[in-house]
Amino acid sequence: MPESSGSVEPMPLTLSVAHQQTDEKKAAIVRERRSALQKAWRESERGKAYEKAYNESWKRRASRAKYVASEKGKAAKRRYNARYAASKKGKEARAKYAASEKGKAVSAYSVYKYAASAKGKAARAKRTSSRQGKAAKAKYDAKYAASAKGKVVRAVANAKSNACRSALKKGFSEKEAKKIGESAANAKKAELLSVGRCPDS
Numbered sequence: 001m002p003e004s005s006g007s008v009e010p011m012p013l014t015l016s017v018a019h020q021q022t023d024e025k026k027a028a029i030v031r032e033r034r035s036a037l038q039k040a041w042r043e044s045e046r047g048k049a050y051e052k053a054y055n056e057s058w059k060r061r062a063s064r065a066k067y068v069a070s071e072k073g074k075a076a077k078r079r080y081n082a083r084y085a086a087s088k089k090g091k092e093a094r095a096k097y098a099a100s101e102k103g104k105a106v107s108a109y110s111v112y113k114y115a116a117s118a119k120g121k122a123a124r125a126k127r128t129s130s131r132q133g134k135a136a137k138a139k140y141d142a143k144y145a146a147s148a149k150g151k152v153v154r155a156v157a158n159a160k161s162n163a164c165r166s167a168l169k170k171g172f173s174e175k176e177a178k179k180i181g182e183s184a185a186n187a188k189k190a191e192l193l194s195v196g197r198c199p200d201s
Contacts, residue, residue, distance in 0.1 A: 160185035
């Protein structure tokens with residue numbers, strides 16, 4: 001038997017290992033080429049110009065954001081919005097939005113929120129106590145009183161108050177007179193309803 005020389009023979013590469021090594025070499029070559037191309041692009045005149053323009057665009061954005069947040073920027077925006085709102089295009093856009101479901105919902109919520117606010121309540125109180133407010137209220141009250149619903153409400157209220165006063169004169173207690181008044185009001189409603197004079201309330 002021949003003696004061993006002590007050296008180890010290299011194992012032959014299998015097909016899968018050979019393919020794996022080839023793929024890794026190809027990927028490495030692709031990465032090197034891509035890196036070289038990117039470096040060449042950055043160092044080229046066109047690449048430098050692009051990078052400069054990109055950096056300046058961010059500076060412009062930052063500068064614009066700072067201007068918009070400033071008092072001068074806010075004032076300029078208000079002037080622009082006012083001009084747009086007064087323009088034909090702005091009026092058409094506003095009318096279209098106001099007629100939409102979203103616009104109606106936002107408007108109703110805004111009116112409710114303003115009316116419930118301290119500022120809205122103060123404005124309403126000031127208008128109500130003014131000469132113009134009093135005239136508007138008198139006009140509204142007269143119009144309501146002349147309407148079918150207003151006449152019914154007035155007739156029911158009169159029946160209730162008359163019955164209550166009559167009961168008090170007859171010696172009934174205030175609690176009993178109130179019950180009599182409620183009964184008279186319900187009777188008047190039923191009477192008007194039977195002749196078709198009581199609209200839905």
